[in-house]
Amino acid sequence: SQQGEEDPQALSIQEGENATMNCSYKTSINNLQWYRQNSGRGLVHLILIRSNEREKHSGRLRVTLDTSKKSSSLLITASRAADTASYFCATTDSWGKLQFGAGTQVVVTP
Amino acid sequence: DVKVTQSSRYLVKRTGEKVFLECVQDMDHENMFWYRQDPGLGLRLIYFSYDVKMKEKGDIPEGYSVSREKKERFSLILESASTNQTSMYLCASIALPGQGSAETQYFGPGTRLLVL
Numbered sequence: 001s002q003q004g005e006e007d008p009q010a011l012s013i014q015e016g017e018n019a020t021m022n023c024s025y026k027t028s029i030n031n032l033q034w035y036r037q038n039s040g041r042g043l044v045h046l047i048l049i050r051s052n053e054r055e056k057h058s059g060r061l062r063v064t065l066d067t068s069k070k071s072s073s074l075l076i077t078a079s080r081a082a083d084t085a086s087y088f089c090a091t092t093d094s095w096g097k098l099q100f101g102a103g104t105q106v107v108v109t110p
Numbered sequence: 111d112v113k114v115t116q117s118s119r120y121l122v123k124r125t126g127e128k129v130f131l132e133c134v135q136d137m138d139h140e141n142m143f144w145y146r147q148d149p150g151l152g153l154r155l156i157y158f159s160y161d162v163k164m165k166e167k168g169d170i171p172e173g174y175s176v177s178r179e180k181k182e183r184f185s186l187i188l189e190s191a192s193t194n195q196t197s198m199y200l201c202a203s204i205a206l207p208g209q210g211s212a213e214t215q216y217f218g219p220g221t222r223l224l225v226l
Contacts, residue, residue: 098143100154
């Protein structure tokens with residue numbers, strides 16, 4: 001069963017706009033991570049937020065975590081065509097095992 | 111940079127064949143993982159290993175086995191390939207706390223397997 005579930009499943013925006021996607025999970029976690037996957041390629045780690053953190057920034061990325069609601073959000077500001085990809089959230093248990101959601105497909109049009 | 115490599119990007123096999131997927135990481139990571147990725151289902155964990163010769167079942171181990179004879183290499187084996195094992199297979203490794211970049215999994219490029 002999936003631990004993380006992303007919302008929306010698909011998102012289409014124009015360059016320069018912000019893209020926001022959400023992730024909900026079911027059990028307690030050590031941390032939550034966001035990954036990007038370009039079509040047919042491997043996953044690239046974007047950002048990790050620990051269970052005792054509420055917000056984290058990395059470049060144009062902003063991640064929030066609300067452990068009381070078991071949810072996280074990823075915001076991409078000033079999107080670019082190169083941001084077109086699928087984005088996955090994943091939670092980590094004490095072994096380092098990741099539980100992934102089904103992902104959000106983001107399309108950024110010029 | 112951490113490098114995780116997989117032996118093949120694309121494979122075509124026939125039903126009943128034995129299939130080996132190899133994964134090698136060069137950062138001395140303890141834990142390694144095999145996932146499969148299918149449309150609409152995200153990534154699902156097949157097996158993982160936390161040490162040489164150690165293995166643990168993930169969420170969907172049926173039809174698969176693994177081998178970890180050396181720390182840097184983690185192999186996924188399909189004993190008798192079936193069409194429902196057509197998928198994208200992703201290998202990953204992770205640094206343990208204290209090894210630097212703790213808890214970040216690094217992924218290989220993936221192997222797209224087609225079983226006819």
